[in-house]
Amino acid sequence: MIRVAVTGACGRMGREVVQAVSAAPDMELVGAYDRSGEFETTEAMWGSGVTIVPILSRIGAMLDESKPDVLVEFTNLAGAADHSMSALKRGVSVVIGTSGLKNDDQRAIQLSAEEFGVGAILVPNFAIGAVLMMKFAEMAAAYFPNVEVLELHHDQKLDSPSGTAWHTAERIAAAREAAPRKLTGTTEKAPGARGADVKGVPVHSVRLPGYVASQEVMFGGAGERLSIRHDSMDRASFMAGVLLSIREIRSRKGWLVGLDQLLS
Secondary structure, three states, X not given: OEEEEEEOOOOHHHHHHHHHHHHOOOEEEEEEEOOOOOOOEHHHHHOOOOOOOEEEOXXXXXXXXHOOOEEEEOOOOOOHHHHHHHHHOOOOEEEEOOOOOOHHHHHHHHHHHHHHOOEXXXXXXXXXXXXXXXXXXHHHHOOOOOEEEEEEEOOOOOOOOOHHHHHHHHHHHHHOOOOOOOOOXXXXXXXXXXXXXXXXXXXXXXXXXXXXXXXXXXXXXXXXXXXXXXXXXXXXXXXXXHHHHHHHHOOOOEEEEOOHHHHO
């Protein structure tokens, strides 16, 4: 049995992870962390159907008491790096779903993983369909250099562009020989009208109620268009990737980015 602890246990994704891990036949939920103080136990949060563990507000105490094999990190930018490094120095593998981690934070986690010989993975999107969408976009970029990315999320998502959109743009930029030449003389009547520039790829972010996570990668060529789109209508779509990451990360060492690193 894989012993699993969850940070951000009371958040939208954290609650789904608590339920998914509790239902997995090869996993045991042993710890939960959340600073909100909203619930004292997972039972109080979910009711029946989940493994009952206390939800603690101190990350070190939770790790020391629960002694997990894997920590699943779903909190926020302020604490994600510290939580991850606290786990790594205790020999606990880490699966990070927190979006928007800065390069300095990622580098710090990478160094900790290498120092302690433990695996850590940052996953921009846990949905298998989203991983395939990024892979297909990378393949298409070699033939269609003109491309823009549109990502749509719920209105409570704080960071933009999303980690998925940023990762997609990076993969597109690496796959194509060169970015298309920009048209001279263009003007933006409103700043940002043409989106954000991520590695030379325009990325547009939408935040609206009713969405969970969607992304469309739009390619244009002479006389043709290619669109690759993925939609997550429910957070349950991410759980297969979360469970896969938990199962695989213990056999890896060092720093990994992207669920596709575990699929090959």
